[in-house]
Amino acid sequence: MSGLVLKLGPKERVLINGAVIENGDRRSRLSIVTPNANILRLRDAIHPEEVTTPVRRVCYIVQLVLSGDADAKEATLQLMRGIEQLSQVLKDQDSREILDVATQEIRNEQFYPALKTLRGLLPREERLLAAAKIQ
Numbered sequence: 001m002s003g004l005v006l007k008l009g010p011k012e013r014v015l016i017n018g019a020v021i022e023n024g025d026r027r028s029r030l031s032i033v034t035p036n037a038n039i040l041r042l043r044d045a046i047h048p049e050e051v052t053t054p055v056r057r058v059c060y061i062v063q064l065v066l067s068g069d070a071d072a073k074e075a076t077l078q079l080m081r082g083i084e085q086l087s088q089v090l091k092d093q094d095s096r097e098i099l100d101v102a103t104q105e106i107r108n109e110q111f112y113p114a115l116k117t118l119r120g121l122l123p124r125e126e127r128l129l130a131a132a133k134i135q
Contacts, residue, residue: 004032004039004112013042015067038068039112044119054089055118055125058082062106062115072109079106079114086121095121 006014008023008030015021017038032039040063051060061078064070080103087099098120105114 003035004037006030006032006039006041015040015042015045018068036109038066040066044115053125053129054082054086055121058086059115059118059122062111062118065111066115072111076106076109090121090124095124 006029008014008028010023010025010027012023013020014023014030015038016032020042044063046056046060046063048060051057058079061070061075061082065072065075083099083103083106087096090096090099098117102114102117105111105117
C-alpha cells in the first residue's frame with residue numbers, strides 16, 4: 001500500500017481536507033491512503049504576509065494546492081513559470097537538481113514532495129538575499 005505517511009510530533013497540527021487535526025501527547029504516524037487528499041502540515045505553512053521572495057512565492061502556490069485553496073491544474077502552470085524564473089537566477093548545480101526534482105514532482109501531481117523539495121531552496125535564497133544587501 002502506498003501513499004503519504006505523516007509522522008507527527010506531540011501536539012503537532014495538520015490540515016486534512018480543510019479540517020485541522022491536532023496530534024495527542026505522543027508521537028504518531030498516519031498513513032494517508034486516500035489519493036488526492038488535501039494535506040498540509042501546519043508547521044510547514046507559509047503565511048501570506050511571509051510571501052516576500054520568489055522561492056517563498058512558489059512554495060506558497062504549492063501550499064495553496066495542498067490546502068485545497070487552489071486548483072492543481074491551474075496552479076501547475078504558475079508553478080512551472082515560477083520554477084523557470086528561479087532557474088534563471090539559481091544556476092548552481094545543487095539548485096538545478098532541486099528545481100528539476102520539483103518540476104518532476106509537480107508534473108506527477110506529487111505536491112507534498114514538491115513542497116518539501118522546494119523548501120530546500122529557502123536557506124540558499126536567504127543567503128543570496130543577505131549577500132545582496134551587504135553589497
